[in-house]
Amino acid sequence: MRPPDQIKITTPHMGNLHLLLDDLFGRLGVEYIKPPRSSTKTLQLGIKHSPEFACLPLKINMGNFIQALDKGANTIAMAGGHGPCRFGYYGIVEERILRDLGYEFDFLMLEPFSDGAWAFYKSFASLSAGLSIRRLWKILQVSFAKGRAFDRLRKRALMVRAYEANHGDTGRALKEAEKIMAGAGTAPEIEAAAAASLRLIDSVDQDRERDVLKVGIVGEFYLLLEPFSNFDLEEILGNMGVYLERCVWVTDWIAPRRDNKIFGYPKQMIEEKAAPFLSHNVGGEGRETIGSTVLFAERGFDGVVQLLPFGCMPENIATSILPKVQQKHDIPVLTLTFDEQTGRAGMVTRLEAFVDLLRARRGGRRIIAAPEPAPDRNSCAACERKHVSSCRF
Numbered sequence: 001m002r003p004p005d006q007i008k009i010t011t012p013h014m015g016n017l018h019l020l021l022d023d024l025f026g027r028l029g030v031e032y033i034k035p036p037r038s039s040t041k042t043l044q045l046g047i048k049h050s051p052e053f054a055c056l057p058l059k060i061n062m063g064n065f066i067q068a069l070d071k072g073a074n075t076i077a078m079a080g081g082h083g084p085c086r087f088g089y090y091g092i093v094e095e096r097i098l099r100d101l102g103y104e105f106d107f108l109m110l111e112p113f114s115d116g117a118w119a120f121y122k123s124f125a126s127l128s129a130g131l132s133i134r135r136l137w138k139i140l141q142v143s144f145a146k147g148r149a150f151d152r153l154r155k156r157a158l159m160v161r162a163y164e165a166n167h168g169d170t171g172r173a174l175k176e177a178e179k180i181m182a183g184a185g186t187a188p189e190i191e192a193a194a195a196a197s198l199r200l201i202d203s204v205d206q207d208r209e210r211d212v213l214k215v216g217i218v219g220e221f222y223l224l225l226e227p228f229s230n231f232d233l234e235e236i237l238g239n240m241g242v243y244l245e246r247c248v249w250v251t252d253w254i255a256p257r258r259d260n261k262i263f264g265y266p267k268q269m270i271e272e273k274a275a276p277f278l279s280h281n282v283g284g285e286g287r288e289t290i291g292s293t294v295l296f297a298e299r300g301f302d303g304v305v306q307l308l309p310f311g312c313m314p315e316n317i318a319t320s321i322l323p324k325v326q327q328k329h330d331i332p333v334l335t336l337t338f339d340e341q342t343g344r345a346g347m348v349t350r351l352e353a354f355v356d357l358l359r360a361r362r363g364g365r366r367i368i369a370a371p372e373p374a375p376d377r378n379s380c381a382a383c384e385r386k387h388v389s390s391c392r393f
């Protein structure tokens, strides 16, 4: 591994992960080469150099890496993993393909925190130029708090878009809000910026009398997190006047204990909800898909949309179980499968038909101004705990 001042690191592009990483690598003094936003070109590069049977996220990741290496990156950081699905092999396969293509780079596999704090620390140690564990932990904490705040902004935007009076206002407010957040450095600044940014999104002109549908989004994490991979489905549904909540967020997914602060419901609760239908881990988000669908049904949502890459084993297991959940909890579920052959127009047609069905089903029932779930409402944006006198921030 090169000395930190010579490292030009890159990562896959996944939703707003780059905002968190930009902050983190900046604090560590490492140059971050952001992969260009994923595009058709990214996908074409990935398809060309990936095994045909690989899942869609691997192909998009490959395209991201090639574009970033061509921009001058010399180090790749990729999440490791293990379990029943193929994700644990992603990094190994991608590294081999890129070396076969003639690229020279260092490859850093970031092992999950659940493998032990020491393995996790060692993954970062090569980037942190002899920082003590304590100092590194502090940096990770502050950057992570900022990442949580970025997630909260997107979550709020999903809720507000369904009510916006003028098309596009929420998207513009979100961009402004993210700029405010990006400028925050210290923990108090992060907290102040988070509050100001949320106020900015809430200030979008809204028609709170509008009769909106409530839909939950579940499925494989990459498809949920990266808008390019799902044709920006959330914006399409939001523009149809659908209030959305998603069960997986970037910082929930990478959090040491996967504690789902942004979704707002503890992992254990989701697993308990899934248990009557699926009582063990099948990899990926298979079990979370089932548990979250039950949770959305119990919370009175009109429907659920499940997203999965073609050939995704954990989500295919969930898909085969979902009809039982639909029947028992009386909630319609639309399953959308994505690969490089999927077209946007077909997906929009299916969403329109689904929304029509939900409206017809709703009949005279009317839900106005769906409330935001409360669980993390009063917690500190910086330390994620309720403010108490011992709060260090």
Ligand code: SF4
Pocket (backbone or CB within 6 Å): 055, 056, 057, 085, 086, 087, 220, 221, 222, 283, 284, 285, 309, 311, 312, 313, 314, 315
């Ligand atoms: S969860 Fe599905 S899409 Fe994601 S890596 Fe595993 S098999 Fe592939």
